[in-house]
Amino acid sequence: MNIGDVAETSGLPAKTIRYYEEIGFVRPERGPNGYRDFGENEVHKLTFLARARSLGFTIDDCRALLSLYEDRGRASSDVKAVAEHHLRRINAKIAELEGLRSTLARLVARCHGDDRPDCPILDDLAASGRRRGT
């Protein structure tokens, strides 16, 4: 299977597939013309990776998950640990963004947004030491 077809089936851009080869995720054979030739197994792996990445797992996570996937004797607790760690990262990020959102929303609400120059948003940014908001 050529890289274009693999891209189509896996949902990954060809560029990304080449990159995944570079970092050791797959090792396709080569035809006499130098073209990559992916077997079913490689395609399967790439699909796995596409799904894992779409869930936000890092490349390192993917490495771990893939190796667990291929280890028939793995413990599901190991997989769960990776996923839980990722879940914690996501929760932390959401919390952080919600904090930003609340501050920003407040500032935006207070800015009249017209032709005049006075603006609570800039005032907040410029307020060095003083207490902010309420």
Next chain:
Amino acid sequence: MNIGDVAETSGLPAKTIRYYEEIGFVRPERGPNGYRDFGENEVHKLTFLARARSLGFTIDDCRALLSLYEDRGRASSDVKAVAEHHLRRINAKIAELEGLRSTLARLVARCHGDDRPDCPILDDLAASGRRRGT
């Protein structure tokens, strides 16, 4: 004012301040020893930047905000537009992460997480075309 003191007052690491000089945010003078010498105005700008960055504004946003800040004739609507755009980005990101979280939480909940190898998480990742979840 030396860079170390500016770092202290602005809350930015010295490394970051040098970087901000490199990308044109500040242009401190130099003492005879080659040390940077920041005036009050530069320190103020850096504090402004620290606050803006801590609210998640990109460097490009900061460039725009800083220039609006220094333009006494700005329209507050221009500032508001930058902030609203940023707010939309944040909301989109939160929505995306919440989607991931819900999928991941469901998978994690279904994985018993013991010594046995069977694992709904890996099953999901490996499920190429088939319907997922519910």
Next chain:
DNA sequence: ATAAAGGTTCCTGTTACTGGAAGGTCAAGG
């Protein structure tokens, strides 16, 4: 004299790709 604490520049690495240049290969059409 020396050592610690600051400062300087310059180079590399981070994440996970993406865009683009320069060039070989293959199938179809005239």
Next chain:
DNA sequence: CCTTGACCTTCCAGTAACAGGAACCTTTAT
């Protein structure tokens, strides 16, 4: 046979916003 277009190849640069570290100079205190 030639060309056109769609593939494929490798390699290099760029992204965001810094952080780490090497090699070296300056200042201050002991």
